[in-house]
Amino acid sequence: MIDNLFLGFFQILTTLANVLLAPINLLIVDVFPNLNQALISISNLFDIISTYIYWVIDLFGLSPLACQMIIYYFTFILTVPVTVYVIKIAIKWYHYLMP
Amino acid sequence: MVFLKKIISKICVIVGVIFCLGFLSQFFPFLNGFIVDTYAQEDVPFKVGVLNTSGSNTTVTGLDGTFSNFFENANQNSLNTFQYYLFGVDTSTCQEDSCDLVADPVRQWYSYNDLTDNLEFNYPYQHSTDVTYMGSLSYTFTKQFKLTNSNHYSIMLAIYKSSNDIRFNTNLNPNLTGLNITIGQGTSERQILSSVDNLDVKHTIYTDRNNSQSHWASITVEFDTNSNFESLGNNEDIYLSSLMFDINTPQEGWSNISYPFNNVLYFPSNKSSDVYIKNYLYVIENGSIFYTLDGMPFGEEYDFTSYEDINVINSIPTCSDNITSLSDIGCHIKRVFTMIEKFFIRISNFFKELLKSITQSLTPQPHTLAEQYFQTFHLEDGGVSTVISKPLEFISDFNTTSCQPISLSLGSIPITLPCMTSIYISKFNTIFTIYQAITTGLICYYCCLNMFLVIKKLQAPDNDKVEVLDL
Numbered sequence: 001m002i003d004n005l006f007l008g009f010f011q012i013l014t015t016l017a018n019v020l021l022a023p024i025n026l027l028i029v030d031v032f033p034n035l036n037q038a039l040i041s042i043s044n045l046f047d048i049i050s051t052y053i054y055w056v057i058d059l060f061g062l063s064p065l066a067c068q069m070i071i072y073y074f075t076f077i078l079t080v081p082v083t084v085y086v087i088k089i090a091i092k093w094y095h096y097l098m099p
Numbered sequence: 100m101v102f103l104k105k106i107i108s109k110i111c112v113i114v115g116v117i118f119c120l121g122f123l124s125q126f127f128p129f130l131n132g133f134i135v136d137t138y139a140q141e142d143v144p145f146k147v148g149v150l151n152t153s154g155s156n157t158t159v160t161g162l163d164g165t166f167s168n169f170f171e172n173a174n175q176n177s178l179n180t181f182q183y184y185l186f187g188v189d190t191s192t193c194q195e196d197s198c199d200l201v202a203d204p205v206r207q208w209y210s211y212n213d214l215t216d217n218l219e220f221n222y223p224y225q226h227s228t229d230v231t232y233m234g235s236l237s238y239t240f241t242k243q244f245k246l247t248n249s250n251h252y253s254i255m256l257a258i259y260k261s262s263n264d265i266r267f268n269t270n271l272n273p274n275l276t277g278l279n280i281t282i283g284q285g286t287s288e289r290q291i292l293s294s295v296d297n298l299d300v301k302h303t304i305y306t307d308r309n310n311s312q313s314h315w316a317s318i319t320v321e322f323d324t325n326s327n328f329e330s331l332g333n334n335e336d337i338y339l340s341s342l343m344f345d346i347n348t349p350q351e352g353w354s355n356i357s358y359p360f361n362n363v364l365y366f367p368s369n370k371s372s373d374v375y376i377k378n379y380l381y382v383i384e385n386g387s388i389f390y391t392l393d394g395m396p397f398g399e400e401y402d403f404t405s406y407e408d409i410n411v412i413n414s415i416p417t418c419s420d421n422i423t424s425l426s427d428i429g430c431h432i433k434r435v436f437t438m439i440e441k442f443f444i445r446i447s448n449f450f451k452e453l454l455k456s457i458t459q460s461l462t463p464q465p466h467t468l469a470e471q472y473f474q475t476f477h478l479e480d481g482g483v484s485t486v487i488s489k490p491l492e493f494i495s496d497f498n499t500t501s502c503q504p505i506s507l508s509l510g511s512i513p514i515t516l517p518c519m520t521s522i523y524i525s526k527f528n529t530i531f532t533i534y535q536a537i538t539t540g541l542i543c544y545y546c547c548l549n550m551f552l553v554i555k556k557l558q559a560p561d562n563d564k565v566e567v568l569d570l
Contacts, residue, residue, distance in 0.1 A: 021484050028483065039486055046489040050496065058502035058518045063535040064334065066542040073546035074494050077553050084557050 246337045249326045326532050327524055334501050 029036050057067065331337060418430035502518040523531040 018484070021487075025484055039483065043485040043489050046493055050493055052505065054502045055505050055516065055518065058520050061520055061523050061531060061535060061538070062542070063539045064329070066535075066539040069539075069543045069546045071494060073550060076550050078491070078494070081553060081557055 246324055246328065248324055248328050327528070330520070330524070 028039070329337060418434055419427050422428055422431070502520070504518055505516040507514045507516065
């Protein structure tokens with residue numbers, strides 16, 4: 001149940017992010033092409049990192065447990081704070097709207 | 100001189116504490132109850148027998164020695180008819196051939212399920228119309244068991260039949276021909292170990308040595324996994340899937356049948372309704388945690404805690420209340436140290452179980468957590484969206500991708516950089532294990548600490564202050 005709640009919540013977030021970012025992206029691509037190139041280079045950087053990071057991890061001999069823990073950590077800090085924040089905002093709205 | 104005094108005083112304090120603990124343990128039995136007896140990394144210290152209550156007389160088969168305490172402790176009234184109980188004896192209590200058998204509720208095993216569907220016998224030779232010799236047997240586990248690093252596994256296959264025709268002579272030496280260990284489950288399952296050569300495996304057979312027509316026999320397979328066992332799975336889980344045995348049967352047809360009577364297991368080939376074979380199978384992981392391979396409970400009233408407490412109290416050496424000699428003092432000191440050791444083992448087991456319970460209940464498939472949450476997260480390419488989505492995609496892929504050798508060209512010379520972990524393992528196995536333990540500990544500590552800080556910050560989600568140091 002908790003998993004489904006999280007998944008549903010993230011789908012809503014994704015849709016909202018797409019809706020909100022669409023005009024900003026359009027503006028950047030059309031008006032600031034150089035900025036767009038800079039942003040694309042960030043994406044390329046991640047692609048390069050993705051290619052070699054696994055070899056580097058292997059080089060440092062990190063255990064699968066350590067890698068899992070890093071994934072957990074980033075998953076946690078990217079999901080839980082946003083979720084809690086949204087729930088608290090919803091509660092706050094509820095208090096405002098209820099007489 | 101002052102230094103010497105300090106050392107002597109410290110020794111006195113330590114000895115005093117030990118004595119206090121020893122005497123406290125005499126007056127507070129519950130202290131004993133917190134200490135668990137464990138079978139970790141030892142030979143399985145108990146043997147299993149069958150208690151048959153179906154007839155007018157309660158009989159015990161399958162165990163050596165005398166069992167003075169069992170019938171005093173067992174609650175005969177709770178044993179329904181037509182039930183057979185497997186129970187254990189702690190061989191550490193045995194003196195010569197006499198063992199004290201404890202009525203052990205954990206190993207009571209109801210026989211209402213017939214598990215023979217998964218047990219396949221091969222009957223190559225038939226002596227007469229009613230006797231067949233078993234040539235091999237294999238067992239495919241209906242519930243696959245995940246195998247982990249540095250663990251000790253003990254699997255017992257017990258075969259029981261309700262008539263007198265089963266025989267398992269002590270000279271029998273079946274050959275373990277297959278211990279199938281696979282990676283993945285279901286359709287993705289594929290075998291990685293088809294023989295026992297890669298594992299330190301030993302197997303033993305136990306039967307009622309004093310009974311030429313035993314009801315019951317068992318085969319126990321034990322093996323240890325090393326610290327790098329999981330790496331065989333290449334990031335996939337490794338499971339135990341089946342066991343296969345060849346029984347030492349005659350090879351040349353009927354002419355050789357005459358001698359193997361003493362070293363084969365035989366039972367009637369007529370599988371009528373009154374000839375009924377039951378098998379009991381369970382795994383002891385690391386010697387302390389019991390599973391049934393078929394998911395069967397050990398009984399509705401299964402209470403692991405009380406079992407541990409009873410077992411611990413029995414395992415702690417008894418000492419004389421009157422201290423009259425140095426050996427009595429030594430006995431008490433040994434008793435206290437045994438208790439402390441067991442106490443810490445119990446704490447360790449408690450946290451291990453707690454962690455397992457939390458992991459299983461909250462995150463049934465933790466390794467897919469990141470993938471699961473981020474698999475639907477796809478923003479349109481271009482602009483700011485790329486910057487947001489790329490790190491998330493990176494995390495999502497992080498767990499599913501493994502190391503690949505890197506090929507570079509230095510001028511005209513091609514260079515391939517291999518994945519190093521396999522080299523580390525082959526060259527510096529012990530040091531590498533220690534290194535991994537330390538780095539894993541530090542990383543886990545860092546992650547847990549920061550997660551705690553994130554939770555702490557969540558207490559004030561409306562705080563809009565921009566921290567300069569954070570920037």
